[in-house]
Amino acid sequence: MNKDIVSLINNYQEFILTSHVNPDGDSIGSEIALYLFLSNLGKRTKIINYSPTPSNYTFLDKDNVIEQFVEEKHKDSIANADVIFILDTNEYSRLRTLAPYIQSSNAKKVLIDHHLGFDANGFDYSFSDTNSPATGEMLFRFFKNFDGSNSDTQPIGNIISKPMAEALYAAIMTDTGSFRFERTGAETHNIAAELISAGAEPDKIYSEIYNKATIGKLHLLGKFLNRITLEHDNKLAYSIVLQKDFQETSTDEYAIEGFSSHLMSLDSVKLGIVITQTLRGVKLSFRSNGEVMCNNLAKEFEGGGHQNASGAFVPGADVNELTVKVVERSKFYLKQS
Ligand code: 5GP
Ligand code: MN
Secondary structure (H helix, E strand, C coil), rough: CCCHHHHHHHHHHHHEEEEEECCCCCHHHHHHHHHHHHHHHHCCCEEEECCCCCHHHHCCCCCEEEEEEEEEHHHHHHHHEEEEECCCCCHHHHHHHHHHHHHHHCCEEEEEECCCCCCCCCCCCECCCCCCCCCCHHHHHHHHCCCCCHHHCCCCCCCCCCHHHHHHHHHHHHCCCHHHHHHCCCCHHHHHHHHHEEEHHHHHHHHHCCCCCCCHEEEEEEEHCCCCCCCCCEEEEEECCCCHHHHHHHHCCCHHHCCCHHCCCCCCCCCEEEEEEEECCEEEEEEEEECHHHHHHHHCCCEEECCEEEEEEECCCCHHHHHHHHHHHHHHHHHHH
């Protein structure tokens, strides 16, 4: 990753960074860290996302640099950029309406991502590391090795500023489920330690991201927990969130973040599914343990993701019909494990 990106950075001036629809901590953290890094090198850099930044991640964007995509406003800068970084997704479709503008731009398109199902087509440079628990961790390694000198002997604070460290820590913390998920090994903990040395404050970052619930969100969680259903010898747990639930609790689709962990906390459960009725269709969010390949289950519904965390969006679907279908298909993946 180092050599190619270093020469792109040295040779070009205009950079655009983007990430997937409904960005998470890894998208926003990675974007902000790379933005600060490039700006610090004097590069003209923009972050343009399809979705607005969820409110619990705005603390990472201290200077309010993230822009939400507006066709008229951004199409020229996308067309004329030198380099476009696509972070934390390997599918153009997850950039929604930004995708055609990026695909038709003359800019070099650079992918940095850690999801399964990567296809190099459509990218000029691609860096995919499915062993990495977060895109932010891939960027950390890149920043640390950037100048080519022996970075082991340099204090990390000289390479990664405090706001960069915070952004990378947030990226890694969120994508590892606060350092719990399977790919979280010694190296990730060592990186976290280096980020703390560079100024990241774990308690503050955790609190900014996860202790921001509203009473409406807890009421929504109450409805969700009440509807949990077990199937397939109690190996599958699923629950549904309906449009009317959002209205009754004055919440929106962002409020379901973290709900899946309640399904997975059940002792017998190997696969958990959060089924959310949205205005445009139904969102499926899958979590699994061990060998249950929930990315393949998501693929059956035109989605994707990781082996143990995946998702799909089915436009215009009927929530009850889709639920029956997903529960039925789940059986196959539970049997395979
Ligand atoms: P979540 O359940 O948190 O929304 O998503 C978990 C993971 O599933 C994400 O990190 C992403 O990899 C993947 N994912 C979620 N929604 C979609 C989708 O609509 N399409 C694809 N391809 N992947 C998704
Ligand atoms: Mn990620």
